[in-house]
Structure formats: C-alpha cells, structure tokens
Amino acid sequence: MWDASKCDLCGDCLTKCLYIDYDREKAVSDIKALMEGKESEIVSRCITCCACREYCPTGADPLSLIISAVEKAGVFPISEEELTKTSFEAPTEVIPGDATRPALSICTMERYISEGALDGQLFEGMTLVKGGDYYCLIGWEHFGKESSIEKYARRFIDNLASLNKDIVFLHDDCYAMVHAKVKDYGIEVPFKYMHIFEYLRNYLRDHRSSISSLGKKIAYQQPCASRYTPEKNVFLDEILELIGVERPPRKYERETALCCTAPIIASRLEMAVEFQEKNVRDAIECGADALVTLCPVCDRVMRRPTGQLGLTKIYITDLCRIALGEKPWPAEAS
Template structure:
C-alpha cells in the first residue's frame, strides 16, 4: 500500500514476533516460521504473501496474541489504505448498513404487522432509563427475539440508521467508523442511561471497546450482554424455566463473543444448560471456533468467500451429531441459516433467545429460514449482477 494508515492500533513495542497470532489461525494454515515471517512483513508495511489473501477477518488473532498487540488491526489497516485509495466495489453497496435499502431493510416489508409495529415503537422510543437495550441491525431483522416477557422493565430504543459500525470496522474502513463514533456519541450525549444491554456481542464489543478505545466515542453508561442479564433472572427465579428442552445442540461461538470471553461464551453455555439442552462443542475451546462466514466477505468483498467459510462451520457442526445448530448472535444465525439454503443439512439454526422463549412455554416462532431465503433472493438480484463491475464508491454515513 502506498499510503500508511493514519490510524495505527497495533502495539509494536509489545510484539516479540512469536507468531502465535497467525500460527494458530485455522484459516491461514501457516507453519511457525511462516507465521513469524508474515508478521515481519506486516510490521514493516510490506505486502503479506499469505495473510491478505487468506484472511477472512475472523478477529481470532487478537485472542491468540499473548501480549495483546492487536494484530487484527494491523492486518485490516491495509484494507483501510486500500479503501482510501480505491473506494469499495459497487457489488458491496447493497450489503452496507448505510445503503437504503440494503439486504436487511428490504426484509421489513415482508414482516408481520406486529413485527413492523415493534420496529416503529423502538425507533420512536427515546434511549433513557435504568436499563436500555440497543437492538442493532441483527435484532431489528429478527425483532421476535426481543418480543417476550423476559424484556419486561427494559427500554428498547434504536433503528437501522443507528449503526454501531461493526461491519465497517471488520472491513478496515476506519474513516467511516470514526464518523459512526461521532454520531453515536452525539446521539447518547445527555441521556440518562444506567446500563445499556446488548443482544448482539458485536454491538457490545463496539460500544465497550472499539468505539471508545480506538475511535474516541464517549459513553457515560455501563454496558452488559443481554444473556448475562437474563441468566441472573433465571438463577434468581424471576424467569421461570417451565419446559426442559431435552435435545442436543452444536454451539456456534461468534467472533465478537470470543473476543469478549466468558461474559458471553460461558454465560450462554450456562443458559443453554439450564434450559435442558445438551451442548456439543464444535471446537476444542471457544477461542478455537470458526466464523459463521459473514466476516469472510470483508477481504475481497466476494460472496463466494462467505459461502466457503460458512460451509466449513456447517460441516463442523454436523460432525457433532447434534440435533440443532445454536447461536447467540443474530448475525451468525442469519448467515448460517442463509447458507443452509445453499448447503442443505438436517440441523436447523436456532437463536439462544428462541430456545429461552420455548423453555418459558411460549409458542415457537422461527422466521429466520424464510427470511434468509428472501434475503438470498434480494442479494442475487441486487448484488450479483454487479460482481464484474469495476465501479467503486465511498460510503457516506
């Protein structure tokens, strides 16, 4: 890259070139010496021979680094420079949160009337109160997840225009994330909020770590994973588990869930167990898990990369022999459910909150399969025809 990133988040002084971050990656398949040499090239600002070809932006290298040097940000800084020089290919536009419409907002008109009414209510509700939940784009696409008695006492406030910037960050679009940080800081300034809850680990990581720690956002409230809040209510007896589910699940961990650690990964496992679900681990540990495939489009902006990454996880889940594939991230559910259309299997993809609703005695509602079929159709009609176009554009937030 001819222009060095103006935002350099990598901690050069703490890196001892051990190579763990790249050696342990399940996508790069590097030997130790190769991993060290790749890190040397990245540190020197030279083109990497393997990383920038195979990296799917799964974020795991930050977990693997023993010195917390943030190698992930070093990798995606090259994508930041690329964006500043060339912009984004137009084939990516329909998948971006700033586009109107986009692959998520196009689904709203197909939702049930009660779901659309929820979205209208959340958009008009001011973000103030002891407990406020930021729904994020994934929950807005699956509003039934927040339509349950376990949300009593929680103010839900937000809409599709209030983006957390996660997709832009994973693509290395640092200039765009900076604008998102400014917008969110202004939106929440002066609001009386005690704790902000997040149903999506991506939103939680952005609000807690990325936006304030790297892009100057200022938030005066505490942040907490919704699953942690719900676990406390289940343990205390405020939420009653009246139906043990008695089936097995292959548990998918999200990229941001692994970054946040036990607050998300251990909490989710405890909740699943309390609901009577038998957990069958897909990987040896949460840290070693695979991406759902969504982030794989951040490198070359190509849907084929997303498909291949998703299939790798779907196959790994099937090898567990579990009845279903479970996730606590709406984005992971949407991605894996959509790829199930292209790689059919016997395991339905369910969200943790869908299981909780069932365990509480609510009528099961699973819109993701039909919704992702429509999503796939929209993408094929509105994004695929632009695959060969050389036109580029810049994002306006």
C-alpha cells in the same frame, strides 16, 4: 489498537488462522512486513474474521494491524461515504417502555432478526432503540475501514448516552464497541450497559420456576465481534445450564470457532460455502440438536446451510422462550 511494543513475533496470530495455512516462519515474515509498512500476503488473504485478536497471547491486537493494512491497500472498493450512507441512514426509532426498565438496543439489526424473537416476557416493558443513530461501526472492519471506526466512535457513544438509560445490547458488535474498542480511543462510556447474555442469564436466574429443562444439545455460532469479549462465554454456559441444554465439545467452537462467512459471501462465495458446510457438519457430528445463533446476521447466513444439511437453527432469545414455555421446539430444520 495495534501496539507494536507488545508483539514478540511469536507468529501465533497467523499460524492459528483457520483460513490460511501458514507455518511459523511465514507468519512471522508477514507480521514483520506489516509492521514495516511493506506488502504482505495476508492483506489479500484475510477474511476479516477477527479471530487473531483473540489468538494473540500478548494483547498486541494484530487484527487492527491487518485491517489498517487492508484499508491502506484499498482491498474493499466501498468508500466511507457509501458506508456511512447505508449504515447511518437506517431509520432511527426509540419506542418508549417503562421508566424503570433498561433499553434494548438492536442497532440496525431489525431486518435480520427472526419474527417473534423479541416477543414475550423477556423484553416486556423495555424501551426499544434501533436505527442508524445507534449503529455501532465495528462491522466496518469487514470492509477494511479501521480509521473510519475511530472517526465515528464518539458519535455512537454520545447518541446512546443521550438516551439516559441503562442499555442492554442485543447486537454483539455494539457490546464489543462499548466494552473494548472505544477504550482504545480513550473514550469513556458514561452509561451502564450489559450484554444480552448477561441479561438473559439474570432473567432466567430470577425465573427458575418458569423454566422447563429442555434436555437438548446445541452447537453455538459465535459472532466475529466476540473475539473482543470472549470472557462472556461464561454467561452463555450458565444460560444453557439453567435451561437444561448441553453444549458438547466440537472442533470449531470458542477460540477455534468458524466465522459465519458473511464478510466473504459477495467476494469469495465458493470459500464461504465450503466453510459454512464444514461448520454445520462439525455441529452435527458433535451430536447437536440445533445450531444456536447470537448475531442476527449469522442467523440469516446460517439459515441456508443448516436447512440444507438438516440441522435445526435457533436464535438465542427463541431458545430461552422455548425453555420458558412460550414457544415449541422447532419441528424441523428451519
């Protein structure tokens, strides 16, 4: 949530933005205008990648300021009613597992998850939770609906709490919502939860003898919502170490990661394709054997550019399944 008292007008949020070319003076002038409720160019230029939340050194949350202005300006014509209809009406299902195992929440991501990515020993016996009742809302930032997220946040937490289970979040957005966003609204989370990275790290730690070191290099496609919880990169780094995979440095990773471009494919296709290609070429140049994804939407979006440029793409759970001997390394770009 935007906190004007923390903003010292340093301009970092917009000078670091990878989708505009602002100098410090222009950055400060746009942020000042937003703070004063005046028109600001960034409202129409922002692609809603969420990165400025991480760029801000003081925790003022310029992302929230910008998305609120985007909402006020009505940049995205979709109404809250249309969004709730498409988000909440996805069929809800709870497939029970062992009472002693946590639940795996996949939100509304089922249609994007590649076939077999949740098969095998990793998720055996877990309760599977999916559908509109567990939709996590943060994605509405990509539609400029900042106030609607707060309006339905309690619904999201209450629905999860009613499961009476510990929860593992496959969807990065859900984790960001529970771990960061709802705290802004003063909502307490009455259940235990963890991110899929921590779960996979723990599983691999406990099954070291089943792992075959892969001896590969990968580039990682970070989801937008990770800007709320960048600290969990340590879990990914340990997963990769456990399975013998290197993550060579590249230009567009960690703080300087590029968005998969899902938020702008419908409105700015040419720009989306340009940034997808920049991203994949950078991954290839760093020597990666594959691009590894976490968000099922990123996974779907990056299928075309990785396939066209000849880079293999692997979903994170599949990468772990390969290391556990459940799947072969893909023969070619997929």
